[in-house]
Amino acid sequence: MIFIVVKFNVKPDWSDRWLDLTGGFTEATRQEPGNLWFDWSRSVDNPHEFILVEAFQDDAAGEHVNSAHFQQAMKIMPQALVETPHIISEKIGAEGWGRMGELTIG
Secondary structure: OEEEEEEEEEOHHHHHHHHHHOHHHHHHHHOOOOEEEEEEEEOOOOOOEEEEEEEEOOOHHHHHHOOHHHHHHHHHHHHHEOOOOEEEEEEOOOOOOOOOOOOOOO
16 A cells, blocks of 8 residues: 655644645545554644545555645645645555554553
């Protein structure tokens, strides 16, 4: 799979509206064939930092970047950002989430 984590540093006046701004992009991406997950989190240390954790089957990431909703998101996101997002994008040998061996419940 292609595993991607992106950190977005959002302008303070956009922080409470960020998920609304990206909502259509999020829903469209989650419907893509080959999307495994596309999940937003907000930093507990910085209320203006949003973290996107996403994964695609190996061949689906290219289609995602070329989609109309991705291109639209790249046009509308900059108005709300302080800087260029930081990203880690790696192909990893996994097919999904595993269980944490160090902390077992039940």
